[in-house]
Amino acid sequence: MTDMPTHTMLDKLQIWQQNLNKSHITQLTLINSTPPGEWDVLALQEPSLNSLGNMKANIHWRVVYPTAKYTNGDKPRAVMLISSRISTDTWKQVEFPSVDIVIIQLQTLQGLCTVFNIYNDCTHDDTVSMLERFLPGNLPSLHPTEQDHLVWLGDFNCHHPLWDKERNSHLFTGAALEVLQKLINILADYGLMQILPKDVLTLQLTSSSNWTCPDNIFCTAHTCSTLITCDTDPG
Numbered sequence: 393m394t395d396m397p398t399h400t401m402l403d404k405l406q407i408w409q410q411n412l413n414k415s416h417i418t419q420l421t422l423i424n425s426t427p428p429g430e431w432d433v434l435a436l437q438e439p440s441l442n443s444l445g446n447m448k449a450n451i452h453w454r455v456v457y458p459t460a461k462y463t464n465g466d467k468p469r470a471v472m473l474i475s476s477r478i479s480t481d482t483w484k485q486v487e488f489p490s491v492d493i494v495i496i497q498l499q500t501l502q503g504l505c506t507v508f509n510i511y512n513d514c515t516h517d518d519t520v521s522m523l524e525r526f527l528p529g530n531l532p533s534l535h536p537t538e539q540d541h542l543v544w545l546g547d548f549n550c551h552h553p554l555w556d557k558e559r560n561s562h563l564f565t566g567a568a569l570e571v572l573q574k575l576i577n578i579l580a581d582y583g584l585m586q587i588l589p590k591d592v593l594t595l596q597l598t599s600s601s602n603w604t605c606p607d608n609i610f611c612t613a614h615t616c617s618t619l620i621t622c623d624t625d626p627g
Contacts, residue, residue: 401482402432402500404620407507409435411547411595411607416440419447428452428475433496435509437547437607439471452476458494459487466491469511470546486534488526492519495534502618503539510546512575514606520575527582535612544584544610548575556605557591563604584610587622594624 408431412419419440426434439447445467449455453473461468468491474483478498486495492511497504512519527534535542550572551563578584586608588594593603609622 402478402498405433405498405500405505406431407433407435407543407545409437409509409545409607409609411437412439414438414440423449423453423473428477432475432478432498433507434473435494435507435545436471436473437509437511438469441467447471449473454480456485456494456496458491459485460489460491464489464491468492468494469513470494470509472496472507472509486530488522490519490522493523497534500541503541504536505541505543506534508542508544508546510544510548512546512548512550514549517571517574520578524574524578527578531582538614540612541615541618542582542584542612543615544579545608547607549606550575551604551606552576555586555588555590555608557593557603560602560604579610583613585613585616587611587616587619588624589622592624596626 408426410422412422419436422434434453441447445457445461447455452475454476456472456474458468458470470492472494474496483496483498486497486506488495492513494509495506497506510519510523551560551568552572553561553564554576556563588607588609593605594607595605596603611619
């Protein structure tokens, strides 16, 4: 990333993440009502895609699909949109062998920021296992100096007392927590901290109207000191 001119570096990075549950209407509303001057990155999970695995955007956004989209026949369940006002000199995509993860690196005045947009299937932990195998060999390029930043965000489809309300303890089954321990171990190994406050719920179930927290955001510890806000918009 040393070839990136300093005058194009971002001073402030603003990211919006949302699981669209494959709703075409929600997707169009979000894209067309979100000013690209207000948000730099839209991180979407379960987007609405056509038969070719593509989505519609507008001239204000550049769509970034998982690199595995072109080698794997499955439709992506994670997509990023980068504001077209951000110079392509300031960011690049990192290859990852899954259609459920998109990784981009942005050069900011606070250092290199590598953002993972993650969709974790609720029926298995294959995505977490792929992250576990991917990180050791790629960490030098993902996080080359102590001043650089890692951000993980997405729909992890899992529940734990560390982030969910205690009233959802029925979701904290022994089997679920055992599978989830792999993710918690990875977060600990790489010094990633949860920055979405505990009990900030992100999804209302249609069947019961109960609110849970399948979505989350994690980042390197020193990144927390550069954070302005991390919140949800239930509306």
